[in-house]
Amino acid sequence: MRIADPLQDSCAGAATRDCRHGLATNGCEDCKVRLFSVCAALEVPELEELDRISQAREVPARTTLFEQSTLAGSVFNVTDGVVRLYKSLPDGRRQIVGFALPGDFLGLALQDRYGVTAEAVTAVAVCRFARPAFLAYVDDKPHLLRRLHEFAGHELSLAQEQMLLLGRRTAEEKIAAFLLNMQARYARIGTVSVTVPLPMSRQDIADYLGLTIETVSRTLTRLAREKVVLIVPDGVRLLDLERLKLAGAS
Amino acid sequence: MRIADPLQDSCAGAATRDCRHGLATNGCEDCKVRLFSVCAALEVPELEELDRISQAREVPARTTLFEQSTLAGSVFNVTDGVVRLYKSLPDGRRQIVGFALPGDFLGLALQDRYGVTAEAVTAVAVCRFARPAFLAYVDDKPHLLRRLHEFAGHELSLAQEQMLLLGRRTAEEKIAAFLLNMQARYARIGTVSVTVPLPMSRQDIADYLGLTIETVSRTLTRLAREKVVLIVPDGVRLLDLERLKLAGAS
DNA sequence: CGGGGTCATTGATGCAAATCAATGACCCCG
DNA sequence: CGGGGTCATTGATTTGCATCAATGACCCCG
Structure with missing residues (x-):
């Protein structure tokens, strides 16, 4: 299994578990960065289940991963490359709301429809989860839900910081x-x-x-x-x- | 118990349960707005528990409810009035990232520290939850956690829309x-x-x-x-x- | 090597919104 | 009623960034 956990280097020295899907991580308890990703102390059987519902995928640059307001069928973890997330006005004006780097998740808000369009900036490798399977996987794991929620809170915080930047x-x-x-x-x-x-x-x-x-x-x-x-x-x-x-x- | 559920009017006709804390609502299943608030099909014992950990509070205009980057001790539900949420730069430039109206929650991201400052624009009534009690209450209710997460996703979506507005x-x-x-x-x-x-x-x-x-x-x-x-x-x-x-x- | 494509840089000019500056419209309270 | 405070409006002027317009720097590929 390929390693794509963004924490592997910042938590150097801790026992790191292989993780291409970004949902599990090592036991480095005092690493501040930990909270910024969705990493729970998942156990081996859970990891195996996670593995079953995930599939690796590679897309060339300029590929659209998903489009704003279409039905959200997948959750992605970027494992390599850069993805741009944006919203557009009818006349073509565009606002990029974020760049996703390796380790970042797309579609984690778990809403029915994607709120933004996601396009590969470079060649990109992702780990894909079908939404229903992901929801089912997550639903009976409260600790993971909590993590997801913390993660969403952090994203909101970043968005607010960006609003300050854009406006002022x-x-x-x-x-x-x-x-x-x-x-x-x-x-x-x-x-x-x-x-x-x-x-x-x-x-x-x-x-x-x-x-x-x-x-x-x-x-x-x-x-x-x-x-x-x-x-x-x-x-x-x-x-x-x-x-x-x-x-x-x- | 005073009613502060923002959905009461838009779901007219459905059996509405009293709700000053905004976490419970009626059984109006087909109401689109439902998803935009945090309302779960909470049962009576759960509601009573919720009631015990909440306290009503009124604050005059221009009062600060909480300040950016201070420890997040409370979760609020606005029941009356308007609250502004903002971030500031050291030189005083200010970006308001949102206005909270009756029915809106503050601090639901459940992060350790508040990411913004919240100030009453008008005289405001809120329902306050101590964070530890709220966390404890929420932790063993996966359906509620899911709702909270959906809610956070919606907030993120709004923030992204605002980024488009501010930038373009x-x-x-x-x-x-x-x-x-x-x-x-x-x-x-x-x-x-x-x-x-x-x-x-x-x-x-x-x-x-x-x-x-x-x-x-x-x-x-x-x-x-x-x-x-x-x-x-x-x-x-x-x-x-x-x-x-x-x-x-x- | 050369031509056409894409993207970045640089310069000249224009303009939308900021800044500066009064003035007006309410309040509140003595 | 009148004076001082706060907030909103309106006008004159400036300016930061956008727009318009070339030019330059790579690439890729024939």
């Missing part, structure tokens, strides 16, 4: 917060590098931050000119964290 | 969407009037929509000049719903 921050603050956030998220899944990967296009970043592609580009080059960041292929190196935090802090 | 809509579209939304919410709690109440200040509306007070005022007067709305004390009368929907539709 300047372009530079938006970019700074975005870069710091991506760095933190990649660090959490074990990509600890001086360079923060930015696999999504400038248009994606713009649609996530409520800006235009030109403003994203200009702001990044200005930050680069001021030696705050260094723009590299498919990413950005953060040079002056203090200066970035000044702009991007919550 | 014009001032006029924001105002139009806000007015239609308030109308729908007041209709749901039984305030079916040609006039939509707006108990919050222009500053509150501005901070909710990512605008300034002046832009809110100007946009409203323009809509009034164009006979789309009529501005009345403490509210707005919607005259041309079609025209509003044109601007505010999702």
